[in-house]
Amino acid sequence: MPDRTLALLGRLDAATGVSGDESAVAEIIADELAGHHDRHESDALGNHYFFHTGSEGAPTVMLCAHMDELGFVVQHVEDEGFVRIAPVGYHDDRMVIDQDLRIHGRSGPVDGVTGAKPAHVLAPDEREKVIPMTDIFVDVGTSSREQTEGLGVRVGDLVTFARPAGLLNGTRVFTGKAVDDRSGCAVMVEVMRRLPADTAVTVCATAAVQEELGIRGAGVAGTRIQPDVALAIDVTLCGDTPGIEFSRLPIKLGEGAAIKYFDWAPAAGYGTAVPRRLTDRLERAAEGAKIAYQREVLMGGATDAWGIQLSGLGVLTGCISVPSRYIHSAVGCVHLDDVESAVELILAFIADVSASGLP
Numbered sequence: 540m541p542d543r544t545l546a547l548l549g550r551l552d553a554a555t556g557v558s559g560d561e562s563a564v565a566e567i568i569a570d571e572l573a574g575h576h577d578r579h580e581s582d583a584l585g586n587h588y589f590f591h592t593g594s595e596g597a598p599t600v601m602l603c604a605h606m607d608e609l610g611f612v613v614q615h616v617e618d619e620g621f622v623r624i625a626p627v628g629y630h631d632d633r634m635v636i637d638q639d640l641r642i643h644g645r646s647g648p649v650d651g652v653t654g655a656k657p658a659h660v661l662a663p664d665e666r667e668k669v670i671p672m673t674d675i676f677v678d679v680g681t682s683s684r685e686q687t688e689g690l691g692v693r694v695g696d697l698v699t700f701a702r703p704a705g706l707l708n709g710t711r712v713f714t715g716k717a718v719d720d721r722s723g724c725a726v727m728v729e730v731m732r733r734l735p736a737d738t739a740v741t742v743c744a745t746a747a748v749q750e751e752l753g754i755r756g757a758g759v760a761g762t763r764i765q766p767d768v769a770l771a772i773d774v775t776l777c778g779d780t781p782g783i784e785f786s787r788l789p790i791k792l793g794e795g796a797a798i799k800y801f802d803w804a805p806a807a808g809y810g811t812a813v814p815r816r817l818t819d820r821l822e823r824a825a826e827g828a829k830i831a832y833q834r835e836v837l838m839g840g841a842t843d844a845w846g847i848q849l850s851g852l853g854v855l856t857g858c859i860s861v862p863s864r865y866i867h868s869a870v871g872c873v874h875l876d877d878v879e880s881a882v883e884l885i886l887a888f889i890a891d892v893s894a895s896g897l898p
């Protein structure tokens with residue numbers, strides 16, 4: 540794992556890219572990919588496309604990682620100066636209390652905290668209850684609406700968790716506010732950087748928007764590119780921490796990228812059943828290059844693969860997942876070995892398609 544991947548992960552995680560305004564992340568990706576693509580396009584939604592142009596008539600492989608992160612949006616400023624926020628993306632309300640948040644206002648970042656009623660004064664029934672998002676407010680230290688607005692805070696401003704990223708105690712476990720899906724963005728950037736110049740297939744690295752709001756960007760991207768085969772790159776859940784029934788989330792941190800077989804979020808109707816001819820080829824590529832991998836079947840979640848698969852007349856689509864602990868919270872963790880395994884697996888797959896044609 541080159542040090543530059545860690546630096547890249549840190550730079551991407553620190554960027555602000557709540558769903559709906561991912562432009563700062565796109566700028567970083569464009570900067571990191573300078574000199575590593577033949578063409579760069581973007582669309583009306585803010586999806587960005589970086590192409591390696593292969594030989595005439597060769598198939599197109601699309602990669603897709605989403606740039607957006609879970610966050611909040613300012614909904615109202617109280618007379619007393621407190622800021623009311625609405626969720627952008629699917630939050631677990633329990634994870635939003637007692638956090639440092641950063642409001643990205645008109646005059647720059649404004650820091651605040653989400654507090655709650657102290658334990659000392661809670662009624663017995665309140666102790667048992669989760670504090671709902673609708674009761675949460677941000678204290679930015681002011682005492683009036685005028686003062687808060689004076690800091691540049693306005694309705695519609697986006698809000699992120701404010702937490703520096705980094706490795707835990709010199710291990711290879713990286714924790715950050717937005718590992719979902721900046722770790723996927725890092726994988727995609729590394730793939731493009733390491734792609735051999737003579738790669739026969741055309742590769743389109745797609746940095747997509749608004750995944751956390753219901754996979755809104757990827758379908759548009761799939762329709763635009765209509766590739767011969769596509770791979771989403773996203774995080775998946777791990778079941779290797781205390782208190783989780785491992786059989787329900789049988790993925791471990793640090794044991795390699797996961798090849799998606801199936802996922803389904805029945806409540807939303809999203810999901811991807813990856814055709815065996817694609818999973819077979821991904822496994823063949825991994826085994827041929829001696830890359831560690833896991834097989835993934837996930838209930839309750841879905842990725843950009845869903846949007847791409849159903850775009851246009853339909854696209855052969857799979858997903859390579861980076862295992863992550865504490866998904867959809869401010870303290871998500873990924874393992875550098877898994878990031879590296881995902882990069883190598885995708886490169887091996889692209890080489891396999893270049894050599895042997897489409898799955």
Ligand SMILES: [Zn+2]
Nearest residue numbers: 719720773774
């Ligand atoms: Zn994601």
